[in-house]
Amino acid sequence: MSTTVRGALVWVALLVLASASWALAGVVHGHAALACGLGIAAAKGALVAWFYMHLSEEGLSIRITFVAALAFLVILGGLTLADVTTLATPELPAVVQP
Amino acid sequence: MTGPEANVEVQYADHAHQSHASRLGMWVFIGSEVLFFTVLFTIFAWFRTRYTADFSEAARHAKVVIGSANTFVLLTSSFSMATAVDAVRRGRRSLLLVTLGVTLLLGLAFLGLKLYEYSLHIDEGALPGATYRFAEAPTRGGLLFFTLYWVATGFHALHMVIGVGLVAWLIVRAARGAYSPESHATIENVGIYWHFVDLVWIFLWPLFYLAH
Numbered sequence: 193m194s195t196t197v198r199g200a201l202v203w204v205a206l207l208v209l210a211s212a213s214w215a216l217a218g219v220v221h222g223h224a225a226l227a228c229g230l231g232i233a234a235a236k237g238a239l240v241a242w243f244y245m246h247l248s249e250e251g252l253s254i255r256i257t258f259v260a261a262l263a264f265l266v267i268l269g270g271l272t273l274a275d276v277t278t279l280a281t282p283e284l285p286a287v288v289q290p
Numbered sequence: 291m292t293g294p295e296a297n298v299e300v301q302y303a304d305h306a307h308q309s310h311a312s313r314l315g316m317w318v319f320i321g322s323e324v325l326f327f328t329v330l331f332t333i334f335a336w337f338r339t340r341y342t343a344d345f346s347e348a349a350r351h352a353k354v355v356i357g358s359a360n361t362f363v364l365l366t367s368s369f370s371m372a373t374a375v376d377a378v379r380r381g382r383r384s385l386l387l388v389t390l391g392v393t394l395l396l397g398l399a400f401l402g403l404k405l406y407e408y409s410l411h412i413d414e415g416a417l418p419g420a421t422y423r424f425a426e427a428p429t430r431g432g433l434l435f436f437t438l439y440w441v442a443t444g445f446h447a448l449h450m451v452i453g454v455g456l457v458a459w460l461i462v463r464a465a466r467g468a469y470s471p472e473s474h475a476t477i478e479n480v481g482i483y484w485h486f487v488d489l490v491w492i493f494l495w496p497l498f499y500l501a502h
Binding site for chain 2: 207225230
């Protein structure tokens with residue numbers, strides 16, 4: 193398969209996924225809508241990175257660079273969210289006046 | 291084709307070696323860009339967790355048709371940019387110029403639609419911060435949603451402006467014969483940048499337009 197034909201197939205897949213995402217937004221709401229939207233976005237992102245950004249052709253050094261950036265995204269975002277979603281408001285004892 | 295990129299610097303064995311080093315540098319830059327946008331995505335996730343109902347309500351007032359049209363425009367521009375890289379690899383200069391031209395026009399179309407969308411939000415009073423007057427989502431969460439909307443899509447649009455400028459520059463250089471199948475690292479690198487900007491929009495679209 194020529195690279196141009198492959199590029200066209202990837203484009204069609206991206207348009208189908210985007211259409212599915214838009215259609216789902218009309219019937220799914222709340223957290224499920226967010227999960228569906230981001231899940232389909234991840235699939236589209238993988239297609240763009242692998243084929244259009246040519247990660248499929250690159251060696252280990254370039255792939256690791258991108259994977260490391262994504263790993264930091266998960267670590268920094270994940271730890272921040274772990275913090276803010278589990279914050280407790282402790283009940284402090286009343287101050288005793290001497 | 292001959293031109294400045296026909297030269298191989300002394301520290302490299304050949305064009306392939308030089309091109310690989312250039313792409314590696316580009317990917318390190320893209321890594322730093324990922325971290326930049328990570329901050330915005332994390333803040334969005336944080337505020338959405340805290341103001342879930344307000345964010346859902348505010349997202350209903352996003353201009354979903356314009357945002358979705360822009361998604362299809364950007365996905366198509368990525369295809370034309372990828373085809374431009376294929377064209378220069380195969381030495382097809384006319385196809386290179388046409389596909390870069392299509393990419394440029396689609397980038398301008400994205401920015402035109404974005405400006406129109408911004409004008410609609412300004413009319414509604416959905417400007418960020420202290421200027422927020424949007425009666426349809428008069429909550430603290432609504433204010434935070436639209437403030438983040440302006441910051442995130444604004445930075446994305448700034449990246450688009452830079453991308454459009456880079457593609458225009460490539461067209462001028464390509465017309466002068468600066469690139470060859472052996473030597474075209476700049477086109478590969480601008481392509482990586484363009485697709486990354488598309489990648490960011492792929493995630494902004496469901497967050498700000500679809501998730502309600």
